Every structure is written in C-alpha cells, then in structure tokens.
Amino acid sequence: xxxxxxxxxxxxxxxxxxxxxxxxxxxxxxxxxxxxxxxxxxxxxxxxxxxxxxxxxxxxxxxxxxxxxxxxxxxxxxxxxxxxxxxxxxxxxxxxxxxxxxxxxxxxxxxxxxxxxxxxxxxxxxxxxx
Amino acid sequence: xxxxxxxxxxxxxxxxxxxxxxxxxxxxxxxxxxxxxxxxxxxxxxxxxxxxxxxxxxxxxxxxxxxxxxxxxxxxxxxxxxxxxxxxxxxxxxxxxxxxxxxxxxxxxxxxxxxxxxxxxxxxxxxxxxxxxxxxxxxxxxxxxxxxxxxxxxxxxxxxxxxxxxxxxxxxxxxxxxxxxxxxxxxxxxxxxxxxxxxxxxxx
Numbered sequence: 001x002x003x004x005x006x007x008x009x010x011x012x013x014x015x016x017x018x019x020x021x022x023x024x025x026x027x028x029x030x031x032x033x034x035x036x037x038x039x040x041x042x043x044x045x046x047x048x049x050x051x052x053x054x055x056x057x058x059x060x061x062x063x064x065x066x067x068x069x070x071x072x073x074x075x076x077x078x079x080x081x082x083x084x085x086x087x088x089x090x091x092x093x094x095x096x097x098x099x100x101x102x103x104x105x106x107x108x109x110x111x112x113x114x115x116x117x118x119x120x121x122x123x124x125x126x127x128x129x130x
Numbered sequence: 131x132x133x134x135x136x137x138x139x140x141x142x143x144x145x146x147x148x149x150x151x152x153x154x155x156x157x158x159x160x161x162x163x164x165x166x167x168x169x170x171x172x173x174x175x176x177x178x179x180x181x182x183x184x185x186x187x188x189x190x191x192x193x194x195x196x197x198x199x200x201x202x203x204x205x206x207x208x209x210x211x212x213x214x215x216x217x218x219x220x221x222x223x224x225x226x227x228x229x230x231x232x233x234x235x236x237x238x239x240x241x242x243x244x245x246x247x248x249x250x251x252x253x254x255x256x257x258x259x260x261x262x263x264x265x266x267x268x269x270x271x272x273x274x275x276x277x278x279x280x281x282x283x284x285x286x287x288x289x290x291x292x293x294x295x296x297x298x299x300x301x302x303x304x305x306x307x308x309x310x311x312x313x314x315x316x317x318x319x320x321x322x323x324x325x326x327x328x329x330x331x332x333x334x
C-alpha cells in the first residue's frame with residue numbers, strides 16, 4: 001500500500017465512521033471490562049444501611065428526588081448584583097483619583113442600574129425570607 | 131506450595147514465583163483507600179500523614195475518598211462522641227467489603243482523656259471490629275504510617291480460603307453492624323457484644 005486510494009463508489013465519510021466506531025469502542029471496552037469484573041468477582045454484600053442514600057452518616061430523611069423551587073433563580077440574580085458590583089467597585093476605588101469625569105459618570109450610571117435592580121427586588125419582597 | 135528457600139534462590143536469578151493468593155493480597159494491601167473522615171485533633175495528624183512531608187502515597191493509601199462507597203479503610207481519627215457514634219457505625223456499614231478499621235489515638239481506642247465524660251464513647255471497638263489501634267494523644271504521622279504498614283501486613287497474610295478467610299469472601303457473615311440509637315441516658319445498646327465484651331475484673 002503506497003497511498004490511501006479511494007474506490008470511485010466509496011463514501012468519503014466511511015473512514016470517519018470507522019474511526020468513530022474505534023473511538024467509541026476504545027471508551028466502552030474498559031467500562032465493559034470493569035462492569036464484567038465487578039459483576040463476576042466482586043464480593044456482594046448488600047444491606048439496608050449500605051443501600052441507603054449516603055448523607056454523611058446520618059439516616060437519610062425523605063426522598064432524594066425533591067423539587068427545588070424555581071424561585072431560587074431570584075436569589076441567584078440578586079447575588080450577581082452584589083457580585084458584579086464588587087468586581088467593578090474595587091478597580092474603580094483604586095483608580096478613583098485618576099479618573100476622568102466621563103468615566104466617573106459612566107461608573108455611577110452602572111452602579112445606579114445595579115442598585116435599581118436591588119430596589120426592584122426589595123419592592124417585590126424577594127428579600128424577605130419566607 | 132513452593133518452598134521458601136527455593137523461592138528466594140529463584141528470586142536471586144530474577145525469576146519470581148508467586149501464588150494467586152499472594153498476588154491478590156499484594157494488590158489489596160497496596161491500595162488501601164481511607165475514608166476522608168476526621169473527628170478531632172488526630173485528624174490533623176492524619177492530614178499531615180497524607181501530605182508531602184510524610185507522604186502516605188508511598189503505601190498506596192493517600193487516596194482519601196470523600197464517600198464511603200469507594201473507601202476500604204476507616205481511620206477513626208479522634209474523639210467519638212455518643213452523638214457521633216451511630217454515624218460512624220452507619221458510615222462503616224456503607225463502605226463496601228473488604229473494609230478495615232484503624233482506631234487512631236487514645237480517644238478512639240478508649241475515650242482517652244475524656245473517658246470519664248458523660249458524652250464520649252469509651253472506644254469505637256464497642257461497635258466496630260478494629261483491626262489496628264494506635265496509641266498516642268495524638269499519635270504522630272509516623273505512628274499512622276506504622277498502623278497502615280501493620281494493616282498491610284495483616285492483609286498480606288490473610289488466607290483467602292478456609293475458616294479464617296476475610297469477611298468479604300465469606301457469604302455467611304453479615305457486612306453490617308447494628309447502628310446504636312440515642313437512648314435516654316446512653317446509646318442503646320451501649321455496646322455490640324459480638325465485637326466487644328467488657329473485661330472481667332477479678333480481685334485477689
């Protein structure tokens with residue numbers, strides 16, 4: 001074989017398909033081997049405690065498949081307000097004396113926008129813990 | 131069974147002979163994964179043992195697993211309060227076989243300086259089968275390393291067949307130990323009589 005030549009009626013993607021099969025096999029073979037080893041050789045001793053949900057040693061309470069209330073996203077957003085504010089406030093404070101008036105005004109507008117979000121959340125009552 | 135002298139002679143010529151049991155135990159002994167589990171100041175020494183200065187990795191035991199599902203060894207490092215004892219036993223139950231226990235320090239062995247206290251368990255061996263006990267308050271990392279080596283020695287010499295075979299290969303032995311409950315004054319039961327019997331005092 002000097003060069004890889006292609007038959008005229010061969011699909012050009014055939015090589016890719018073969019490569020993909022090899023890649024998937026490469027990933028699956030160790031998994032299958034590990035599964036087979038565990039299936040045939042592992043000493044199996046199931047029990048009530050062992051099959052229980054792991055909760056740092058405490059007896060598990062209730063179901064693991066509970067709903068997280070979607071309102072949690074509000075706390076996430078409010079956290080971001082403070083988070084982003086801090087990131088920008090520190091360089092702002094460090095270079096405060098060397099800032100132009102335009103930069104100062106831009107920063108204040110930015111802060112006001114963030115604070116506005118906070119005020120909105122406050123007025124909506126999201127800061128009250130229920 | 132191959133003669134020890136012949137084995138040693140062969141080894142000098144570069145021929146290594148072993149049995150399946152030795153190979154299996156060699157692998158087991160050199161991959162003891164402890165549970166990330168510290169109860170008190172002994173845990174600080176345990177952390178030091180796993181760090182670069184003492185380098186527990188030399189013994190294959192540096193892979194501290196934060197889940198009992200992947201751990202083989204429970205190092206009871208510190209004071210076991212009565213509040214914590216059921217959790218310790220439950221964690222032990224949740225570990226897969228084969229599993230081993232090292233009681234590290236005076237508290238885990240006997241209650242240590244808190245033995246007279248009302249809320250400290252007087253030794254984790256009242257509930258769990260302890261394989262190696264390390265005295266000290268707290269023991270130095272070298273002592274923990276010595277305990278790991280002692281445990282490795284124990285694993286290496288375990289017979290895989292016969293009546294003394296390890297628990298995980300004996301289907302009749304239960305893998306779980308009863309978890310004590312919080313009672314009005316003490317844990318209930320206060321001990322597991324299968325693993326611990328109080329010493330009988332006799333006066334002469």
